[in-house]
Amino acid sequence: MKGLSIIISLFIIFIICSSWGFFAHKKINEYAVYTLPPTLASFYKKNILLISSKAVDADKRCYIDSLESPRHYIDIDDYNEPSIDSIPIHWTKAKEKYQKKQLLLNGIVPWQISFSYHKLVKAFKFKDIRQIIRHSADLGHYIGDAHVPLHTTKNYNGQLTNQIGIHAFWESRLPEMFVKEYSFIKGPAKFIEDPLHTSWNIVKQSNLLVDSVLALEKQLDKSFSKHQKYSFIERNNLLIRTYSDEYARAYHTALNGMVEKRMASAIQQVGSFWYSAWVEAGQPDLKNLQKVTIDDQPLDINNKKNMGREEL
Incomplete structure (x- = not known):
């Protein structure tokens, strides 16, 4: 029985550290391709398999890079501010107020979205196809994470409210079970005037849902036996x-x-960030770039331990 418990625990660690679950992250990047205008969509459709499969690379890096984990979340309640609006949205101002070490402890996902966005702009300018694919996939991942309410609170797995396991339940189990019932049509990608403000707005919207995510499950628990x-x-x-x-x-x-x-919003926002990066780069012509069929930087996480926080 002890062996079974260990197996269960290991599986839960893997799923939870896979934020949104590998399944949902791949779907978000895949469907985001279809929000793009034809000129840009042709490039993304040509490379859709790789952009979708690499949607989980950011999670895999948590097993080989100790600096990766904070890029996936932000614990708003750890700032002890009267409101989220008291946190400076610009990285330099935030570092002046809290120091970089504290920011990394609390998580930096809205800033990471901005960092990845500018890397994608640069990749477009140089028409570097492998970097375009890499940063498109990563950007999609971080935007997806920012849409998850439990990625915006220190009670990220219900560990403070006796609801351990709710993290994977909300973002992995439910999408896998019910995705066929979902409609992800929210309209085409739109140009984003201020990517940093937009990333913070995504986080704010997610944070407003934290109480409901926890309270609804807590109430439901009263109606079900453990069996x-x-x-x-x-x-x-x-x-x-x-x-x-x-x-x-x-x-x-x-x-x-x-x-x-939240998934539908993530899909449209991912497409919008990709499109905006391309526009900011000067709308480079990508039609002559060859399709990439092989990932030249595959990440192997077998027999490796997560180097970030383990959301048991």
Whole structure:
């Protein structure tokens, strides 16, 4: 029984550290391609498989780079400010107020979105196809993470409210179960005048949902016995304890479309950031760039331990 518990724990660590789950991150990047105008979409469609598969590279880097983890979240409540608007949005001003070490402890996802955006602009200017693909994939990942409410709070896995496991439940289990019921049509990509302000607005919208994410699950827990709440499923030849289908359906219903709306918003925003970077780079002609079929920098995380926080 102890061995089974270890297997379950290891699986949960992997899923949670995969923010949005590998499944959802790939879907977000894939669907974002179809929000782009034809001139740019032709390049992205040609490389859609690689841009989608590399959507999870940022998560994999958490296993080989100790500086990667803070790029995926921001614990707003750790700033002890009267409101999120008290946090300077510009990196230099934030460093002056809090010091870089504190910023890294609290997480830097809105700033990381801006950093990755400017790297993509540079890649477009140089028509560096591999860097365009890399930074497009990474940018999509960080934007996706910023759309997850639990990526904006120190109670990121319900560990402060006796709800451990809610992180993966919300961002992995629910999308995998219900994605076929979702509609991701929110319109075409739009030019973003101020990417940094937009990244902060995404974080603010996510943070407003934290209380609902936690409170709705806490209330639902009162209506289910432990036997009803959990079940075992087989995945990759392992027997895994997870939330039951019945409990997942009830929570999904209680959330009233929240997961679908956040995914749909992430998809449109990813497309908009890609499009805006291309425009800012001068709308370079990409039609003569060759399709990339092989990832020349694959990341292997087998037998490696996450170097960031482990959201057990």
